[in-house]
Amino acid sequence: MSAAAVSRQASRCGSGWAVPTRPTPAAGSSPRCCRTDAAVTTRLAATVPDLLAGWLRTDPSRPAVTWLDPPSGARVELSRTTLANWVAKIGGLLQDVVGVERGTTVRLDLPTHWLGVAWPLACWSVGCVVFPANREGAPTDVVVVGDDRETPAADGxxxxxxxxxxxxxxxxxxxxxLDAGAEVLGQPDDLVAYEPPDAATPATGGLDHTGLLAAATDRAESLGLRPGGRLATDLSPSSAAGLIETVLVPLVAGGSLVLVTAGGAETLASERPDVVAGTLRPTPTTG
Incomplete structure (x- = not known):
């Protein structure tokens, strides 16, 4: 590793994220920047890692992702701190083992799994451009696949x-x-991107980070997810829609995610979601 990289790693923050400083309100203005609702969090965030830092700061022990797999009976719950730790470790893996840099293109083909949430957040945090599983066109620099599906012949x-x-x-x-699971736990708990994204850095689907956060905010509003709300969905995080709805909508709302594998609608009652989306959403009936 270069001396510059070592120097960057030495300035890590103990929470896993370098927390951006909030702007000081002008004299006589309303201290809106001190509120923690979704609109304020998103307005202050110019990039996905900015959003993550603010989300983590407000309530680090609060549940972030609850993953339910009814066929196996599995239930995995991650706090905001734990999710941020996974994002940091995956980001470190991407930078120091895979060798990505800002602008590297990554196609994600992961199942409806809590790791499917952590991977795109990590990619965006180190400046990668994320493409969904069903993306067509020129090959990407890196292909990330789950071990539940056929592995393609691909570089990276x-x-x-x-x-x-x-x-x-x-x-x-x-x-x-690369077997990610064999390497990821050995990565540092904190992440400082070597080439952090800015607001204009491409993120996915023709959107830069500003556009991506705006799209997620619009989707949260269209779903009716209030600040701090709990969203339940079975929409794959690796789909084009899921990158926004499943991964980012709970963050821009300052809330949490209940991610359910196919066939899990009957398990939702105990999770008390505020909004149900994906194929779990009840179909309106006409009288």
Whole structure:
């Protein structure tokens, strides 16, 4: 690692994120920047890592993601601190093992799993451009796939173990590919991006970070998710819609996510979601 990289790593923040300083209100103005509602959090955030830092600061022990897999009976809950720690470790893996830099293109093909939330957040945090699983066109620099599906022949292949608690790949990893689970836990708990994104850095689908956060805010409003609300969905985080709705909507709302695998609608009552989306959303009936 270069001396510059070592210097950057030495300035890490103990919470996992370098928390941006909030602007000082002008004299006589309303101290709106001190509120923690979704609109204020999003307005202060210019990038996804800015949003994560503010979200973590407001209530680090609050649940962030609850993942339910009814067929196996698995239930995994991550606090905001734990999710941020996973994002930091994956971001470190991407930078120091995979070798990404700002502008690296990454296609994500992960199942409806809590790791499917952490991976795009990590990619955006180190300046990568994220493409969904069903993306067509020119190959991306990196392809990230779950071990529950066929691994494609691709340069820059990363295989992610998708057992309930993650871990190593449960299938043989092709020669030259990276088993993310074998490396990620050894990464630092804190992340400082070597080339952090700015507001105009491309993020996904023709959107820069500003546009991505605006799209997520619009979607939160259209779903009726109030500040601090709990969103339940089965929409894959690796789909084009899921990158916004599943991954970012709970963050811009300052809330939490209940992520349910297919066939899990009957399990939602005990989770008390405020808004149900995806195919779990009741179909309106006409009289």
């Amino acid at each position: 292949l990363v295989v992610v173990g998708t057992a309930p608690l993650g871990g190593r790949s449960r299938i043989p990893v092709p020669p030259g590919a």
